[in-house]
Amino acid sequence: MRYAMAIDTRKCVGCSDCVVACQTENDVPNGFCRDWVKEVVDGTYPNVSIELRSERCNHCANSPCVRCCPTGASHFEEGGIVLVEHNKCIGCGACIESCPYEARYSHPDGYVDKCTFCIHRVRQGNDPACVSVCPTRCMYFGDLEDPNSKLVNVLKNRKFKSLAPEAGTQPQIFYLL
Amino acid sequence: MHTRRKFIKIGALGLGATAVTTAVASWATGNTSGSTRSVNDRAVSGWHRFPTYCEVCFWKCAGWTYVSPEGSIQKIIGNDDDPQCNGRLCPRGTGGVGMYSDPDRLKTPLIRVTKNGEQTYREATWDEALDFIANKMKEIAGKHGPESIALFNHGTPGKYFTHLLNAFGSNNVAAPSFAQCRGPRDTGFELTFGESVSSPEVTDIRDTRCLVLIGSHIGENMHNGQVQEMSEAIDKGAVIITVDPRLSTAASKSKFWLPIKPSTDLALLLAWIHVLIHDNLYNREYVAQYAEGFNELKEHVRDFTPEWAYGITTIKPELIRHTAREMANAAPSVIIHPGRHTTWYGDDVQRSRAIAILNALLGSWGNRGGIFFKEGIKIPDFPRPAYPKPSWSWQDTLNGRYPFAKEAVTNTIIEASIPKPGMEHIIKGWFVAGTNLVVSIPLKEQLMQAMQALDLLVVIDTMPMEITGYADVVLPECTYLERYDDLRATAHREPTIALRMPAVQPSYLTKPSWWISKQIGERLGLGAFYNYKDFKEVLQWQLKQIGSSMEEMERIGLKKYPRKSPVYIESIAEFKFKTASGKIQLKSNELQEAGFDAMPVYTPHPQPEDGYYRLIYGRAPMHTFSRTANNRNLVALMPENSVWVNPQVAELWGLRKDQHVWLKNQAGVLSNFSVKVRITERIRWDSVYIVHGFGHHHKPLTYAFGRGVNDTELISRLAIDPIMGGTGMRGNFVTFVKTEPRKEGKL
Numbered sequence: 001m002r003y004a005m006a007i008d009t010r011k012c013v014g015c016s017d018c019v020v021a022c023q024t025e026n027d028v029p030n031g032f033c034r035d036w037v038k039e040v041v042d043g044t045y046p047n048v049s050i051e052l053r054s055e056r057c058n059h060c061a062n063s064p065c066v067r068c069c070p071t072g073a074s075h076f077e078e079g080g081i082v083l084v085e086h087n088k089c090i091g092c093g094a095c096i097e098s099c100p101y102e103a104r105y106s107h108p109d110g111y112v113d114k115c116t117f118c119i120h121r122v123r124q125g126n127d128p129a130c131v132s133v134c135p136t137r138c139m140y141f142g143d144l145e146d147p148n149s150k151l152v153n154v155l156k157n158r159k160f161k162s163l164a165p166e167a168g169t170q171p172q173i174f175y176l177l
Numbered sequence: 178m179h180t181r182r183k184f185i186k187i188g189a190l191g192l193g194a195t196a197v198t199t200a201v202a203s204w205a206t207g208n209t210s211g212s213t214r215s216v217n218d219r220a221v222s223g224w225h226r227f228p229t230y231c232e233v234c235f236w237k238c239a240g241w242t243y244v245s246p247e248g249s250i251q252k253i254i255g256n257d258d259d260p261q262c263n264g265r266l267c268p269r270g271t272g273g274v275g276m277y278s279d280p281d282r283l284k285t286p287l288i289r290v291t292k293n294g295e296q297t298y299r300e301a302t303w304d305e306a307l308d309f310i311a312n313k314m315k316e317i318a319g320k321h322g323p324e325s326i327a328l329f330n331h332g333t334p335g336k337y338f339t340h341l342l343n344a345f346g347s348n349n350v351a352a353p354s355f356a357q358c359r360g361p362r363d364t365g366f367e368l369t370f371g372e373s374v375s376s377p378e379v380t381d382i383r384d385t386r387c388l389v390l391i392g393s394h395i396g397e398n399m400h401n402g403q404v405q406e407m408s409e410a411i412d413k414g415a416v417i418i419t420v421d422p423r424l425s426t427a428a429s430k431s432k433f434w435l436p437i438k439p440s441t442d443l444a445l446l447l448a449w450i451h452v453l454i455h456d457n458l459y460n461r462e463y464v465a466q467y468a469e470g471f472n473e474l475k476e477h478v479r480d481f482t483p484e485w486a487y488g489i490t491t492i493k494p495e496l497i498r499h500t501a502r503e504m505a506n507a508a509p510s511v512i513i514h515p516g517r518h519t520t521w522y523g524d525d526v527q528r529s530r531a532i533a534i535l536n537a538l539l540g541s542w543g544n545r546g547g548i549f550f551k552e553g554i555k556i557p558d559f560p561r562p563a564y565p566k567p568s569w570s571w572q573d574t575l576n577g578r579y580p581f582a583k584e585a586v587t588n589t590i591i592e593a594s595i596p597k598p599g600m601e602h603i604i605k606g607w608f609v610a611g612t613n614l615v616v617s618i619p620l621k622e623q624l625m626q627a628m629q630a631l632d633l634l635v636v637i638d639t640m641p642m643e644i645t646g647y648a649d650v651v652l653p654e655c656t657y658l659e660r661y662d663d664l665r666a667t668a669h670r671e672p673t674i675a676l677r678m679p680a681v682q683p684s685y686l687t688k689p690s691w692w693i694s695k696q697i698g699e700r701l702g703l704g705a706f707y708n709y710k711d712f713k714e715v716l717q718w719q720l721k722q723i724g725s726s727m728e729e730m731e732r733i734g735l736k737k738y739p740r741k742s743p744v745y746i747e748s749i750a751e752f753k754f755k756t757a758s759g760k761i762q763l764k765s766n767e768l769q770e771a772g773f774d775a776m777p778v779y780t781p782h783p784q785p786e787d788g789y790y791r792l793i794y795g796r797a798p799m800h801t802f803s804r805t806a807n808n809r810n811l812v813a814l815m816p817e818n819s820v821w822v823n824p825q826v827a828e829l830w831g832l833r834k835d836q837h838v839w840l841k842n843q844a845g846v847l848s849n850f851s852v853k854v855r856i857t858e859r860i861r862w863d864s865v866y867i868v869h870g871f872g873h874h875h876k877p878l879t880y881a882f883g884r885g886v887n888d889t890e891l892i893s894r895l896a897i898d899p900i901m902g903g904t905g906m907r908g909n910f911v912t913f914v915k916t917e918p919r920k921e922g923k924l
Binding site: 033049138 | 251252253255262265266267268271272274396397401404405407408409411412424426427429434436799809811823857858859860862
């Protein structure tokens with residue numbers, strides 16, 4: 001089992017519903033977020049293009065955050081989901097520095113927090129909150145090892161990219177182009 | 178300015194804040210937690226969910242409010258069965274809980290008093306506030322008649338106060354959603370097809386092969402179902418053509434983006450009509466069967482060639498022809514989208530007519546992938562006596578203008594509130610419910626003058642919006658998550674109804690609008706119009722009439738009814754449009770008889786002088802009007818607006834990214850606050866763009882205060898549509914003021 005996500009940049013309108021849904025689902029404190037939307041504008045008027053991307057922890061297979069965590073708080077769960085065990089975290093912030101995606105933040109309660117792929121929902125067979133709420137249905141969550149999944153299907157049929165591949169982290173979020 | 182009604186900042190009063198009531202209502206016990214299917218259920222034991230429909234915008238998506246065992250609202254999730262949202266609320270709906278938890282909410286009734294020569298508000302009991310209002314209404318009616326009470330409204334609360342005024346004897350009920358928004362579209366479509374596209378729009382985007390957007394920025398205007406359908410259309414490979422001086426989100430997803438020179442849309446539309454007709458691309462069979470005036474139209478557009486339009490619009494002739502062919506190839510599965518906010522340049526009905534005519538030539542009305550026929554469920558009125566007939570109405574405030582206004586025009590109601598010698602129809606009292614007129618209405622001076630002259634101004638809102646500072650009485654409404662409301666009855670592909678019920682008890686001393694209306698009504702001796710104790714009785718009675726029940730609706734939230742009439746035109750023999758002749762009016766005799774152009778004509782509009790840029794405004798997907806700028810769940814996504822400036826313009830002015838500037842319009846009107854510069858290739862060099870709804874100047878909105886600029890304060894020149902009174906607001910030009918100007922006479 002290998003959980004991953006594909007996000008269709010052609011359909012995303014950048015509404016940030018994924019961000020609000022994550023905050024209300026996971027009690028993310030005001031002023032913080034586990035996911036966010038990036039807009040990249042390219043070209044010169046009127047030959048301009050926009051890429052809109054919902055970004056979050058890439059749940060990397062080769063995770064610098066897990067490797068550098070001194071207490072073992074950052075660890076892998078089933079399907080490669082990277083989690084932070086709040087009780088073990090001393091808030092040193094090494095993982096924040098090591099992440100090429102700036103996906104982690106210091107929670108006011110003293111630990112480091114980030115996207116969990118909504119593991120509490122996934123364990124019950126539901127999509128993560130961001131995926132389940134997206135009005136444009138531009139996000140696909142699933143198991144890369146399940147050949148029948150919608151996720152594998154879109155990745156087979158569409159061009160895609162991942163972010164900062166040069167970092168060698170083997171990110172598990174794919175952007176459909 | 179007179180000081181009879183001095184602006185009072187509610188928050189400055191240090192009014193005692195009662196703790197939020199978070200106790201779960203008693204009816205929560207044994208409710209439906211987890212009992213019905215939903216992929217969105219968070220399986221946390223002890224949670225309860227209550228049906229609602231959203232009130233953050235007018236789309237009214239049905240959803241569920243989840244309440245924890247401790248009684249706090251945790252999240253709001255869309256109802257899977259609702260075709261308006263398909264289980265997916267937009268960011269505003271998802272963040273709707275921020276309306277409930279906003280620390281700045283209105284908490285208690287307030288009455289304007291003068292203390293030591295200073296005007297201020299004092300906290301009042303509901304009885305005091307309601308008695309005061311009822312007595313004033315009687316006094317005004319005694320002097321001027323009940324007609325001189327008017328209502329401005331938006332959203333669900335409006336209906337209860339409309340009922341109150343109708344029962345009292347006035348039908349002076351206006352909404353900015355007509356003359357400041359969708360009025361021109363509706364009028365243009367009614368004149369052409371005999372009806373408009375209603376709300377939610379009956380555009381079959383889901384199944385279209387070609388979607389044409391004229392300045393309509395779906396995806397930034399987060400009209401949920403429409404955004405979802407556009408995404409589906411993208412998946413299915415539909416051709417999207419977007420006409421916009423700005424690279425909107427929709428434009429960035431389009432096969433063709435036509436970066437038009439602002440104010441010239443009508444020239445492009447006429448050129449498209451020319452190409453469709455003169456290149457024989459139009460739907461001949463459809464036009465022959467359903468439309469009239471074709472020959473006149475053909476002659477009318479003879480000279481409106483793409484080459485002619487090129488000089489006006491800056492859109493290349495080949496591109497105009499090519500896009501016209503794309504539409505024709507897809508026809509009749511094509512939508513030239515009617516838009517929604519269409520009060521732009523004062524000839525907006527005519528532009529909407531041109532859009533309607535294009536749809537007619539392509540045969541989209543009544544066809545799959547075009548514009549479908551809606552069907553809804555009629556909810557019967559709860560039994561009541563007949564309303565008295567007013568001796569005059571809002572039509573009398575038009576004074577012969579705007580002959581095709583089918584709804585009250587806010588501007589003429591405001592005019593009628595400013596006393597003038599020899600005035601026959603005067604308005605002396607206002608109710609304002611759910612609309613922040615100070616921000617939504619342009620022409621601030623006229624608005625201020627009118628408000629100063631009133632004998633009574635009652636504002637009903639959940640938040641201390643700017644308008645509350647001008648009220649004699651402020652009534653705190655509870656949020657949509659804390660109340661029953663009318664059933665949502667939607668006419669669309671399938672008829673649906675949705676229930677809104679309280680998930681928690683009203684916080685502080687807030688009350689639902691149905692209750693406020695009933696209380697005032699009873700004080701006016703209109704008890705017969707409120708023949709129920711609780712609004713739940715009304716809903717129970719209504720549900721029974723339409724074959725449902727409270728028990729059922731509490732369980733399912735949304736009910737679909739089987740459709741009885743056809744969705745598309747081909748299954749109807751000899752279909753008649755709702756026009757006088759039963760045919761589509763390519764040429765409008767009605768307009769001609771009233772002295773207007775029977776077919777749309779392009780008129781050049783003023784262009785900005787050197788150093789000035791056209792002020793274009795629009796929406797962001799995480800905000801609704803000015804009402805969400807203080808919502809803590811949404812402001813993190815977008816705390817303020819910015820002014821979009823083309824890099825060339827920025828260089829000319831030496832503007833840096835995120836630099837604060839003030840904006841000044843052609844009449845010298847200066848923005849109240851500064852705004853950050855966003856330098857972006859997404860905007861033309863002759864225009865700037867800002868998102869509407871920011872720049873609040875009311876300190877009690879503790880978060881929103883002073884963040885960004887308010888576009889409507891810079892809109893001091895209006896081009897009023899002579900056909901229906903719409904206030905064209907895109908004819909204002911602004912320049913940059915880089916150092917803090919000395920400010921005088923802030924609004």
